[in-house]
Amino acid sequence: MLLLLGAAFALNFQGSQQPPTPRSKRLPVVRDSAAADSASSTKDHVRTQGHRRAVTADLAENAFKDPTARITLLKARAARLSQDSELVGYDAMSHQRLSVGMGFGKLGRDRLLFRHEAASRVQWQRGVGAWVDVKGARTAIPIAPSTEAHDELRKEIRNEMNDPELMGEIPYYPGYEPLWVGGGNIARTQVDESEIVNPVADGAEAYYTYQTGDSISFRLPDGKTIQLRELKIRPRQPKWNLSVGSLWFDTKSGQMVRAAYRMSVPMDIWAVATEEDPKSMDDVPVWVKPMITPMKAEVSAIAIEYGLYEGKFWLPRVRLAEGEAQVSFMHVPFKVQE
Secondary structure, eight states: OHHHHHHHHHHHGGGOBOOOOOGGGOOOEEEOHHHHHHOOSHHHHHHTEEEOOOOOHHHHHHTBSSHHHHHHHHHHHHHHTOOOTTOOEEEEEEEEEEEEEEEETTTSOOEEEEEEEEEEEEEEETTTEEEEEEEEEEEEOTTSOSSHHHHHHHHHHHHHHTOGGGSOOOOOOTTBOTTOSSSSSBOOSBOOTTBOOOTTSBTGGGTEEEEEEEEEEEEOTTSOEEEEEEEEEEESSOOTTOEEEEEEEETTTOOEEEEEEEESSOEEHHHHHHHHOTTTTTTSOTTTGGGSOSEEEEEEEEEEEEEEETTTEEEEEEEEEEEEEEETTEEEEEEEEO
């Protein structure tokens, strides 16, 4: 059970989302206009609806610690949903590694549960799409030795590893979410507080404050000067789906260049479930509760690096994320590298 929990959390942490807010407490529905425009069915249309707080005049005013922070955020917000018409295609090698471990207690040594690696060549062309040529993939499961009793477990994990998304990550395509984690891989226009709240999306001022940080500039061989500026993001209140960290943007284009952030606090799974339904634990036997409490999940570090190609295209080079799931005295650390 713990193995499956850790594996499921590690594989799906990008789309982690909170259970729906009770109807009596729900805020007005906010439709994601960008995603709704592309919805092709009623099911897709409903899925693009979300909930968020209204950005009042006071919230909009005190969200920015300085005028430059407001300018940086607004430019980054516009660039996040724009598409560079000059980029017609690319050819890249994509490498991906997923590691999941297990540990007992705070002092115990973590052991590797399984590791999955994949390498592929990705070719993308505007108007055509992406072609992924898998060059190789392998999965190691050292915790399950080659015995008949573990064959089914090994087979189940390997089947999970055959997910197309683990056969090669597409570095970039139009509409991709630059921050990588939160709301899937598609950039949504507005925030949805039932998921990870994107600090750059519309409506984020109700959840975050912004402050200008450092800046740096460098000159390219052709004489062009690139200037980068840091935007520090802080949540208005600590919550599992709110981020804290540092984002860097190109001051001219507004494109993201670097990101280093984490979730402000771990996600207490039982607390979230109880908030949704106060009777959610009533069906759990009394003797079982101590065995599965506490139950938490945390994304503790996310880092994204973009590279400047041909002197004008900011495209992702490296993406890293790590965290852990905890059940009672056992914890399942994970790390994703792309």
